[in-house]
Amino acid sequence: MDFKDDAELDPSQVEDARASGPQPGGGGSMPGCGAMPGCALPIGGKGGCLLVIIGLGAILLLGQPLLNGFSGEYGNQHPPSPRQPQPSGNLADRCKFGADADQSEDCRIVGIVNSIQTYWKQAFAGRGRTYTPARTHLFGGTRTTVSTACGKADSSVGPFYCPADRKVYLDLSFFNELETRFGAQGGPFAQAYVIAHEYGHHVQNLLGTMRRVGNDRQGANSGAVRLELQADCYAGVWAHNALRTGFYTEPFSKRDIDEALSAASAVGDDSIQRRTQGYVTPEGFTHGTSAQREKWFSVGYDSGDPGRCDTFAGRI
Structure with missing residues (x-):
């Protein structure tokens, strides 16, 4: 993936909090469950926040939990990744x-976010x-915890999206774990897929799709699985249309x-x-088999049409 040298980046879409240290306050803390798909942990506090790690990242929800809680089914004692990317200066300056995106991982994240959001702005406008x-909020490094409108998280939980504040939260060390622990x-482009998947959850939030899950939170044909696969499909749709974002x-x-498909397969x-x-x-x-994850990313990528991503209709 090669960025246009003169494409203007908008770093205001990415917040970099990695150098600011642990963040106090801001909701109940949650025990670390690791960057492991299928793990759900109660955060506590008013509103019944729940951390739901599904697929490549997580959704922090207020109110009704998306999935039933697990008790460390995939393990929660793994050590943190040794790779802890450190910021070097303000994103706006770099x-x-x-x-810049071709030379720096931080700037590549900015470029990916910019492209994803440019596409979805175009797609929404085309449908009136x-x-x-x-925004994407970078944390990790010396900042081991982050407070969100859905509760407090730490670096062990991996990427997640909070509907309450409409932000994607990302510790870049997760990408190393995606290779070393999940075997991706x-x-x-594996990074791009993860981020596009999380923004797929943002699109679902804007469209009200998350409500369709209801209490159907677990099982091969559950609403939770269908929601997850749709986010994969949306990631593929962006990939198909990324060139026209400029x-x-x-x-x-x-x-x-292939990098995206490998990541999707690894977390089935x-x-x-x-x-x-x-x-x-x-x-x-809670989020589909490896074959299903590859299939639905491919449906999005081959068609380029978000209308083809209705995983809530028919067989998946």
Whole structure:
């Protein structure tokens, strides 16, 4: 993935809090459950916040929890990743053009976020709707915890989206864990897929799709799985349309797409269950099999049409 050298970046869409240290206050704390899909932990406090890690990241929800709680089904004692990217200066000073995104991981994240949100702004406008941007909040490094409108999290939980404040929260060390713990191929486009997936949850929030899950929170055909697969499909839709957002020099290569498919496959319910417990229990699925995750990313990527991402209709 190669950015246009003169493409103007908008670093205001990304908040960098990594150098500010632990953040006090801001909701109930939650025990670390690790960057492991399928883990749900109560945060506590008024409103019944729940951390729900599904797929490549998480959703922090207020009110009705999206999934039933798990008790460390995929393990919660793994050590933190040794890779702790450190910021070097303000993003606004360092991330101005696409050439910067080709040289710096931080600026690449800015460019990816910019492209994703440019696409969704275009897509919403084409359907007579208004897209409300969401910021990505970088934490980690010396800042080990982050407070959100949904509660307090730490770096062990991986990427997540909070509907209450409409922000994506991201510790870049997760991408190393995606390779070392989940066995994904890794690479820049694996990062893009993770971020596009989280912004897929933002789109679901704006469209009211999250309400369709109701109490159908677990199982091979559950609403929770359908929600997750739709976010994968939305990630593929962006990838198909990314060139026309003006940030890239050419369409994504087969290698790029293979990185996304590898990441999707690595965090399928069946793959994780085989690796952690030695057998598959479909009644415990929360986000779909490896094959389903690859399929729905591909549906989005091949069609480029978010209308093809209705995972709530028919078989998945």
